[in-house]
Structure formats: C-alpha cells, structure tokens
Amino acid sequence: MRQGLTGRLMGLVLGLSFAVAPAGADEPPARVVSMNLCTDQLAMLVAAPGQLHSVSYLAGDPRGSAMAEEALGYEINRGLAEEIYLMEPDLVIAGSFSTRATVAMLQRLGIPVAVFEPAYSLDEVRDRLARMGAVLGREEAAEGLIADYDRRLEALKAETGHRPSAALYYANGYTSGDRTLAGQILVAAGFENAAVAAGISSGGILPLEVLALLEPDALITGRRYPGASRSEEILDHPVVRALREERANGAITDRDWVCGTPFVLRAIEALGPLRDEIAAD
Amino acid sequence: MSLLNVRDLNVRLRGRLAVDGVGFEIGAGELVGLIGPNGSGKTTLMRAALGLVLFQGESSLAALPARARAQAAAWLPQAREIAWPVDVETLVTLGRIPHLGAGQRPRDADRAAVDRALATMDLEGFRARTATRLSGGEQARVLIARALAQETPLLLADEPIAALDPGHQIATMRTFEGIAARGQAALVSLHDLGLAARHCTRLLLLSAGRLVADGAPWEVLTEDRLREVFGITAHFAETADGPVFQPLAVVE
Amino acid sequence: MARLAIGLSVVVLTLFLAALTLGPAPIGPGESLRALVVGDAGPLSLVMREIRLPRALLAIMVGASLGLAGAAMQGYLRNPLADPGLIGVSGSAALGAVLAIQTGIAATVPLGLPFMALAGALVGVGLVLTLAGPRGSSLTLILAGIAISALAGALTSLVLNLSPNPFAANEIVFWMMGSLADRSMVHVALALPLMLLGGLMLASLGRGLNALTLGEDAAEAMGIGLMRLRLVLVFGTAAVVGAATAVAGVVGFVGLVVPHILRGFVGARPGALLWASALGGAAMVLAADIAVRVVLPDRDLKLGVLTALVGAPLFLHLIYRTRREMA
Numbered sequence: 029m030r031q032g033l034t035g036r037l038m039g040l041v042l043g044l045s046f047a048v049a050p051a052g053a054d055e056p057p058a059r060v061v062s063m064n065l066c067t068d069q070l071a072m073l074v075a076a077p078g079q080l081h082s083v084s085y086l087a088g089d090p091r092g093s094a095m096a097e098e099a100l101g102y103e104i105n106r107g108l109a110e111e112i113y114l115m116e117p118d119l120v121i122a123g124s125f126s127t128r129a130t131v132a133m134l135q136r137l138g139i140p141v142a143v144f145e146p147a148y149s150l151d152e153v154r155d156r157l158a159r160m161g162a163v164l165g166r167e168e169a170a171e172g173l174i175a176d177y178d179r180r181l182e183a184l185k186a187e188t189g190h191r192p193s194a195a196l197y198y199a200n201g202y203t204s205g206d207r208t209l210a211g212q213i214l215v216a217a218g219f220e221n222a223a224v225a226a227g228i229s230s231g232g233i234l235p236l237e238v239l240a241l242l243e244p245d246a247l248i249t250g251r252r253y254p255g256a257s258r259s260e261e262i263l264d265h266p267v268v269r270a271l272r273e274e275r276a277n278g279a280i281t282d283r284d285w286v287c288g289t290p291f292v293l294r295a296i297e298a299l300g301p302l303r304d305e306i307a308a309d
Numbered sequence: 310m311s312l313l314n315v316r317d318l319n320v321r322l323r324g325r326l327a328v329d330g331v332g333f334e335i336g337a338g339e340l341v342g343l344i345g346p347n348g349s350g351k352t353t354l355m356r357a358a359l360g361l362v363l364f365q366g367e368s369s370l371a372a373l374p375a376r377a378r379a380q381a382a383a384w385l386p387q388a389r390e391i392a393w394p395v396d397v398e399t400l401v402t403l404g405r406i407p408h409l410g411a412g413q414r415p416r417d418a419d420r421a422a423v424d425r426a427l428a429t430m431d432l433e434g435f436r437a438r439t440a441t442r443l444s445g446g447e448q449a450r451v452l453i454a455r456a457l458a459q460e461t462p463l464l465l466a467d468e469p470i471a472a473l474d475p476g477h478q479i480a481t482m483r484t485f486e487g488i489a490a491r492g493q494a495a496l497v498s499l500h501d502l503g504l505a506a507r508h509c510t511r512l513l514l515l516s517a518g519r520l521v522a523d524g525a526p527w528e529v530l531t532e533d534r535l536r537e538v539f540g541i542t543a544h545f546a547e548t549a550d551g552p553v554f555q556p557l558a559v560v561e
Numbered sequence: 562m563a564r565l566a567i568g569l570s571v572v573v574l575t576l577f578l579a580a581l582t583l584g585p586a587p588i589g590p591g592e593s594l595r596a597l598v599v600g601d602a603g604p605l606s607l608v609m610r611e612i613r614l615p616r617a618l619l620a621i622m623v624g625a626s627l628g629l630a631g632a633a634m635q636g637y638l639r640n641p642l643a644d645p646g647l648i649g650v651s652g653s654a655a656l657g658a659v660l661a662i663q664t665g666i667a668a669t670v671p672l673g674l675p676f677m678a679l680a681g682a683l684v685g686v687g688l689v690l691t692l693a694g695p696r697g698s699s700l701t702l703i704l705a706g707i708a709i710s711a712l713a714g715a716l717t718s719l720v721l722n723l724s725p726n727p728f729a730a731n732e733i734v735f736w737m738m739g740s741l742a743d744r745s746m747v748h749v750a751l752a753l754p755l756m757l758l759g760g761l762m763l764a765s766l767g768r769g770l771n772a773l774t775l776g777e778d779a780a781e782a783m784g785i786g787l788m789r790l791r792l793v794l795v796f797g798t799a800a801v802v803g804a805a806t807a808v809a810g811v812v813g814f815v816g817l818v819v820p821h822i823l824r825g826f827v828g829a830r831p832g833a834l835l836w837a838s839a840l841g842g843a844a845m846v847l848a849a850d851i852a853v854r855v856v857l858p859d860r861d862l863k864l865g866v867l868t869a870l871v872g873a874p875l876f877l878h879l880i881y882r883t884r885r886e887m888a
Binding site: 199200201232233235236237238240241243253254255256257258259260261262265266267270 | 584585586588604605607608611612613662663665667668724725726727728729731732735742743745746747858859861
C-alpha cells in the first residue's frame with residue numbers, strides 16, 4: 029500500500045523531470061511549506077523573499093489570521109500529504125497539533141519536517157521566533173523581530189497599579205488560565221485572571237455558575253463567528269448578559285490571541301481602554 | 310326485533326370478491342351459527358357487518374356511530390391477542406369501555422357486569438391471575454368473558470370455541486344459548502358442525518363468499534350441501550338427547 | 562396506584578431539590594434555596610434562578626416528555642422495544658432542530674426551533690409507523706429505527722459540517738448524546754408550550770391504548786377510533802419529543818427504561834403507564850443530570866451517555882427475551 033502510493037507519487041515527480049534534492053546542512057532551505065496557522069505567520073515574518081512557498085488556507089482567513097493579506101502572496105495548502113509532497117518543498121513546517129499521519133507520511137517520503145510547539149507564554153513567543161530564524165537560516169531577521177518585540181512588550185508592561193479582575197469566556201464556557209498565552213496577555217494588559225481564582229491554570233471549562241459567583245470586573249468574550257452554533261449560545265445566556273450589562277466587557281479578536289507571534293502585543297494594547305474604563309469607575 | 314340487518318353485502322379483498330351479495334337478518338333470541346369451509350368468507354362477513362372492513366351494501370350495525378355500535382354489538386376476533394400481562398379482571402373490565410363516559414372510572418354496575426361475565430365463563434378463581442400466563446384455552450375463555458362483559462344485545466364471535474376442551478366447548482355453547490334465551494342474540498362462526506347442529510337455533514352456510522343456505526340446522530345440513538360445500542359425508546340423527554351430527558368421510 | 566403516584570412524586574421532588582442544591586459552585590443547600598425564593602439581586606440569586614432552576618425544570622420536562630412518549634409508543638405498537646430515541650424519532654427531531662438553527666429560523670421565528678424539531682419528529686414517527694406497520698414486529702421496528710436514526714444522524718452531521726461556524730461541526734456530540742448544561746429560562750419557555758400540548762394529547766390516549774391490549778379489531782369494535790388515535794399519537798409524540806430534543810439534544814433510552822420498570826407497578830395497563838412513565842422519566846433524567854454533575858463535574862459529560870449506560874443493557878436483555886419468545 030505504502031509502496032504503491034509512494035511509487036505513484038515518485039512516478040509523478042519523475043514525469044515532471046525533477047529530483048528531490050535535500051538541502052545541505054548549512055544551506056538554508058529554499059522552498060518552504062508551512063501547514064499550520066501559527067507557523068504560517070512566524071514564517072511569513074521571518075522568511076527571506078521567495079523562500080516561503082506555501083502557507084495553510086487558514087492563514088488567509090482574516091478571522092483567525094493576523095496576516096491574511098500577506099498570505100495572499102503565497103500558494104495555499106490544505107495540509108494534505110499528497111499536495112504538499114507535490115509542491116516539492118525542501119522543508120515542511122508543521123505544528124505539534126498537525127495531523128500526525130500527514131507528518132509521518134512526509135517524513136517517510138524523505139522530506140524534512142520541523143515541528144513547532146504552540147507558544148504557551150509571552151516568553152515562548154521569543155523562542156518560537158528564534159527557532160523559526162534557525163530553521164530558515166534567518167537568525168538575523170529573527171533577532172531583529174525579537175528585539176522589537178521585547179522593547180514594545182516592556183513599554184506595555186510599564187503601566188501597573190491596581191489590577192482589576194477579568195474573565196475570559198469563550199464558546200462552550202471555555203476559559204484560559206494563567207499558564208496559557210491568552211492568560212498571559214490578560215496579565216500583561218494589567219488584569220488579574222479570574223479563572224485562576226476558580227483553580228483553572230491551563231485551558232478548561234469555567235462553569236457558568238462559578239463565573240457568576242466570581243463577579244469579575246470585566247468579562248472578555250470570544251467574538252462571534254458567522255452562522256449559528258449551540259456552542260456560542262452560552263454567550264447569550266441571561267447570566268452572561270447580566271454580567272455584561274453590569275460590568276465592563278470586551279470581545280477578543282481571535283487573530284491576535286491564538287498564535288504566539290508578535291501580534292499578541294496588539295491584543296495587549298487593545299485591552300488598554302477596557303482597563304482604563306474600569307479604573308475610571 | 311331485528312338486531313342486525315345485512316343486505317346485498319359485497320366485500321372485495323385484493324381484487325377478489327370475498328363476500329358476494331350476502332343478506333340476512335338476526336332477531337332477538339337467536340343463536341346463529343356461521344359455518345363454511347376455510348376461506349369461505351366467515352370472518353370477512355362478520356367484520357364487514359361491524360363496519361371494520363370496507364364493503365358495499367347495507368349493514369344496520371356498520372351504519373351506527375362507533376360508540377352506539379359498540380353498545381349494540383360485541384366482537385370477539387379470532388386472533389386471541391393479549392398484548393400486556395394484565396390480570397384477568399382488568400382484561401375483562403376492558404369490555405365495559407363502550408359504556409363509560411370520557412374519563413369515567415368503572416362504576417358498580419360495570420363491576421357487576423364483569424362479575425357476571427367471569428361467573429358465566431367459570432373464571433371467578435382466575436380474577437387476579439395474569440392473563441398472558443394462562444393456557445390457550447383459559448385465555449380464550451377470558452376473552453369470551455371480556456366480550457360478554459360488554460353486555461350488548463348482539464354478540465359476534467369468530468371461532469370462539471376453537472381452542473377449548475370439550476367440556477368448555479359445550480359450556481360456552483350453552484352460554485351462548487343462555488344469551489339467546491335472555492332475549493339477546495349471537496352470531497358465532499364455527500367449524501364443529503356437531504356443536505353447531507346441537508346448539509344453534511339457525512345456521513348460515515357460506516361457500517366462496519356466497520350465502521348458500523340459511524335456516525334451521527336440519528334444513529341447512531343436507532347431504533347434498535355437505536358434499537358440495539365441505540366435500541364430506543355425515544351421519545345425522547335425531548335422538549332423545551337432541552340432534553347428533555357426525556361427519557364421516559371425505560368425498561372422493 | 563395512589564401509592565405509586567405519591568411515591569414517584571416524592572422521588573421527583575427530592576431529586577428536584579437535590580438538583581437545585583448541587584452544582585460546581587459551592588453553595589450550602591439552605592443558602593441556595595433561600596437565594597432562589599427570596600432573591601437578593603446578587604450573584605447567588607442569579608445562579609439559582611437563571612442556571613440551576615431552569616436546568617432542573619428542563620430535566621423534569623424532558624424526562625416526563627420522553628417517558629410519556631415511550632409509554633405511548635409502546636402501548637400503540639404493543640411492543641416494549643419502542644423508544645423515541647431507538648426508533649429514530651429523536652434523531653429526526655434533532656435534524657429539524659439543527660436545520661432551524663443553521664438556517665436562522667430559530668433566531669427569527671418565535672418558537673421556530675421547537676416547531677422545526679416537531680416537524681423533524683413528525684417525519685420520523687411517520688416513517689417508523691409506515692415501515693413497521695400497525696402492529697410493529699420487534700424486528701421491523703428496530704430495523705426501521707436503525708435506518709431512520711442513521712439517515713437523520715448523517716444529515717445532521719452534514720448540515721453541521723456545512724455551517725460556516727467553526728464550532729458547529731463539533732456539536733454533533735451534543736445532538737447525539739444530549740445535555741442540559743447551561744440552559745436558561747429561554748429554553749424552558751421554548752419547550753413548554755409544545756410539551757404541554759403534546760403531553761395532553763398523549764395523556765388522552767389512555768383508554769384507547771388499554772383497548773388496544775386486545776388488538777386493533779377488538780379495540781375498534783369497542784368504539785375506539787383508530788384513525789384518530791393514530792393521529793393524536795403521532796402529533797403528540799412528535800410535539801413532546803421535538804420540544805425535548807430541541808432544547809436538550811437526543812437523550813436515548815428514557816422511553817425504554819422507565820415504562821419497563823414501571824409496567825409491573827401499574828398492572829401492565831398501558832393507560833396507567835402513561836402518567837407513571839411521565840413521572841418516572843422526570844425522575845430518571847433528574848437523576849442522570851445530577852450524576853453528570855457529581856461524577857465528572859469538569860468534563861461536560863453528556864446526559865445521553867448515562868442514560869445509555871443504564872438503558873443499553875436493558876435493551877439487550879429485552880431483545881434476548883423477545884428472541885426467546887419468537888423462537
């Protein structure tokens with residue numbers, strides 16, 4: 029079976045009279061395919077012009093991607109082993125949540141795959157940038173981005189003082205604790221994460237009644253997606269509505285929150301007015 | 310007094326004429342036996358007379374509204390269905406449904422009717438027994454009791470004694486005789502021509518959907534008809550113990 | 562009979578109070594009930610009145626609906642295997658509900674959600690009764706149920722997969738297994754009218770179902786209008802199952818387990834089994850919903866998982882017994 033598929037793919041490639049030349053150890057990859065929303069954005073930031081060949085289709089969706097416009101300049105892939113193989117990349121970058129079978133198949137076909145863990149903290153954003161610089165042979169570009177990131181983050185963190193409590197509340201009653209990127213964004217913006225008081229440190233479900241009793245100063249909810257879902261219905265629950273009417277509230281913009289890229293700084297900035305609003309009360 | 314008046318009754322089942330131009334009348338005091346070979350249309354005729362199957366022609370019962378019909382005639386189908394393990398008394402009490410108003414519980418009069426029906430069918434000791442756990446014959450008696458409890462002027466029963474032992478067969482036929490003697494009437498389909506001859510006041514003989522004879526047993530059960538309709542020969546005698554009818558042989 | 566009614570009512574009331582006092586937020590029982598009744602405009606009253614009360618009320622309503630529908634279907638088909646979940650009625654109702662949500666009917670038309678679920682359930686009941694025939698044999702009934710459930714489930718998945726909303730595709734679990742988590746008084750108000758209407762329709766069938774114990778012919782000859790009974794049964798079942806599924810998803814086996822357990826207590830009379838199963842169903846769903854909160858409080862365990870854990874073995878047992886009877 030495996031032989032059959034491999035053979036067929038090989039035939040296809042040979043028919044186009046190309047040979048797969050593995051990149052040399054010190055030679056930077058010249059044709060890179062990214063198949064994960066977050067590595068897409070890191071790669072677009074770090075890669076040299078022409079070095080990145082393709083990004084995932086999610087990178088072009090402005091709801092989840094902070095670089096949707098930039099993504100238009102690249103080939104789009106849907107993360108299928110076959111289509112990626114036929115792009116003849118000399119490096120594939122995948123997320124650790126990418127389909128295991130796809131990654132394994134690409135590796136069997138002899139394509140180097142760099143697997144990136146998601147960033148769980150603001151510090152890890154620096155690590156991911158540095159690693160992207162390393163795998164692309166663009167260490168200098170990465171260092172510049174990191175320096176810029178550090179400087180802006182420091183400036184944002186400077187203003188501390190009273191920390192109002194805020195709860196993140198998404199579809200299905202999901203929340204993020206302190207050991208998550210979203211939780212750190214919240215803290216960096218000068219809030220205290222209410223979910224921590226409920227004993228949630230990573231991601232998890234914050235029961236609606238626990239949320240009501242926590243009485244956070246601010247409620248930050250996920251933004252609605254088009255179409256309807258029962259999962260998002262909880263954001264219309266009378267209890268959530270009552271909290272929203274009585275307290276400060278904001279909605280997060282997924283694209284700045286989901287990936288460990290310098291765009292998290294935008295998320296931190298965006299929370300500023302909400303905090304000022306509470307401080308003014 | 311006429312309890313059932315059927316005229317020119319036709320029933321077409323899957324393109325075949327199952328009942329073909331049948332007409333008869335049943336008056337108070339009659340115990341009418343409906344006889345005929347398998348497939349001659351006995352069941353269909355009775356169901357049509359009750360309006361349970363589409364027909365052309367006239368039936369005084371089928372013309373009544375459902376509730377009035379249920380108070381005028383009780384129907385004991387051949388399929389002995391007891392779907393749930395209810396006790397005998399509950400089952401027999403179902404016969405009182407046509408007499409109860411909407412949401413009304415059984416009254417003393419209804420309980421008395423149930424008691425009479427149980428006594429008539431020799432079932433007093435079975436009152437609390439689970440109907441589905443009784444033997445086939447016992448279940449048959451319970452179902453007859455249910456129809457009796459309806460206490461209607463007319464009872465239509467489809468092969469009511471088929472599963473009974475000889476004692477209960479005779480007892481049940483005597484029960485029907487009692488009904489007739491009280492001024493009610495019964496139309497009973499039977500295969501046992503001997504019992505039909507001894508107990509019925511009148512027989513209706515069906516053959517291929519047509520009513521071929523209607524009259525007193527000795528008028529209906531003639532040698533020619535037995536040969537033509539049933540294909541048998543029989544011995545028929547009037548004795549000191551009443552008429553005796555014994556089928557003897559299949560005509561070659 | 563009166564003793565059974567009182568007993569079941571006491572069980573339902575006890576479970577209702579337990580459902581009100583148990584939850585992820587640690588609130589004392591006295592304190593919580595006081596907050597429910599008195600009300601202090603604080604978060605405690607909000608929790609009690611907007612989260613726990615609607616949830617407990619819905620458990621009773623959904624349970625009573627499913628128990629009643631199960632008892633009515635069984636009485637009509639004279640078959641103890643008939644359960645709205647098993648024979649595909651709930652699955653079709655879920656399809657109707659999902660269509661209502663995804664097309665926006667639920668958001669724009671008042672009561673659009675339960676009525677669409679009712680429409681779906683109607684198709685399901687209609688198909689089952691057509692396929693299984695007047696006295697559905699166990700085999701045709703179950704086979705028809707499997708076919709309808711599979712088709713309704715596939716179409717539900719399809720509709721959810723086609724939704725532009727990324728969350729919708731993951732909701733197939735909710736529709737298949739059911740849940741009462743995070744429901745509100747809005748859902749109580751959505752479900753109640755149809756449940757009352759359908760419940761009254763089904764409750765009126767007692768005498769007809771009793772008469773059907775003797776078969777269709779005998780029942781009709783006793784003055785029971787079978788055409789009317791069938792219509793009332795179909796609409797009543799579709800109304801209660803549709804309303805229940807619209808707010809809680811498919812909660813299976815309630816209509817199978819409850820009538821089975823209670824049949825002995827009412828002398829197997831299908832009419833008396835109706836109200837008993839309504840009470841028993843309320844108790845079962847209340848108990849299951851308490852269990853999902855107590856056993857795995859932070860895992861969002863689905864209600865249908867628990868009812869299936871209880872119901873499926875019983876279902877197997879019933880199949881085994883039916884097989885023996887047929888042999």
